[in-house]
Amino acid sequence: MAVICTPTAADVAELAELQRRHETAVRGSSSASPERVAALVTGSGAATHRHRLVRGDDGRTLGWAWVQDRAGGRVVCAVTIAPELSDDKADPLAAELFDWAAGQAADIARARGLSETQLDSGAFADDPRQQRWLAKAGLRRVRRWWQMSRPVQPEEGEPDALPAPRPGVSIRRVDREADGSVAEEDVRRVHDVLEQAFVDHFNSHTETFAEFYLRLRTDPGHRWDHWWLAELVDDGPAEPAGALVATVTGTDGATEGSYVEYLGVLPNARGRGVATSLLYALIADAAQRGRDMVGLEVDADSPTGADRLYTALGFSTAYVTESWHCQLVLPQR
Template structure:
């Protein structure tokens, strides 16, 4: 396997100068992503706070794990990132190219750099089937073609869904003995542990440590007033939860304002009791009371829990789909 010494930056054939991303690049980097969003219309786009967090993420080294390509005027035209959680061998690659600079081989160069960097990072870790995981919008043919041209394989599909709130909302209610409790700091740590337990059997999920959880509930788009847990009245135990957010740019991107369910989980002892539909109905009520036009969420299309069917029954409809690709890292690229 390659070592960190052999992970080279893309070459001059890209007509860009390459270097690591620094905090001083945040505004220009975010502007690059906004240019991409205007053309690609993805189901989700990074906020400036997400970019800042990516540079500060524990275990990552921006000098080695980030890449920025700038033109002769110093304007960022492409970027790449490789994230790797502690003890994991599943690296996550993020990146993109300015729409005005596409079809020049720059995306391929960024992906090759990501693969080399990911391979260097996992080589000293123990674990089966190390991969570089990438996410592509299903209606972005150039990104799909890039990934299809490699040894990466499709491993999953995720669907973004939305539901208008201008009609009659679902009347689903909690079972007897359960109640909603709006998010507050005093239950945040208990909720983190409950989330990790609920997602133990979810595909691709890894436990959230305190640092990542603080980022989740401290994000500028997080809405604590729309977020809540479901507790058992007799014991006070957390049975389920829903965390929600609002992107102020959603009207410009999608054409409507949207309250978004970021995380939805039901712990195993309470599954099959109708708690998930009741939580989504409560979320819709809170979204509508705040003037939102739609309720949105994302779903693992192949989730065996039947989540997709539940969402469809509640009136959610697909608006976009992401394709997940894994590139094996246990061999040198072909």
């Protein structure tokens, strides 16, 4: 008989190990860490997450599901099943956990006063078992994402080692106050830039500043000195043109790298090398910190051809992930 519970701090190491086994079984390596699991289960990020942990009679962890209230009309969920579990046991467990996730998503939507919401999950492209469970739960594959990385050379941290921004474009980190705290005005500028830059992009959902601020602050890899603003300085006051938000990977003691969480450029600044200059700023910073890798995610199905920019800068695809969605319409009460 299975034991169902809500995970606590005592379960973090075991959940990280479950995630590590799953990722390793599918793609041969894993980025799972107790620090990142703790942020979801017990850290400040727990406020927007709900969890369900399933154990066997012997106390062994069999499955873990979580849902996140990501934005108005969008709930993200993940279901992880022990890879060593046979299909006759894994299939019904996955179905039960996805059904639980859908119920939680509906509950979140009701609390927001919505009549429907998107349930957003995913899988590795080389994981047919997870894909089968997603399809049986009523989700469909809607997008592929290339997970790309680029090696960083120590000399790239030297002054003038990388090309400077084009004339009229300036790159800077977000400002800090005299007491060392981040300048809220700059954080709001980053939020505004990203909201405008992605408004027409795939699966864009409006996220309030408070939601944006809380979500990124709760990432264990968050660092304020990994946020950059691009500005146009042709004439008159500087105007925001783009933004890059990065995080630290390998925060559990593994080799550190830098990862691009967001890179957006406003429409009126496109074609001026803004995205390239922001990436060069991150690469130089990574080199100065002694890191050997910068990573990012790119929409494999985007018509913008963004992957060509990344390839030209030395990025290559390490593996591919998929987004799976369904629209949940809540029954009227």
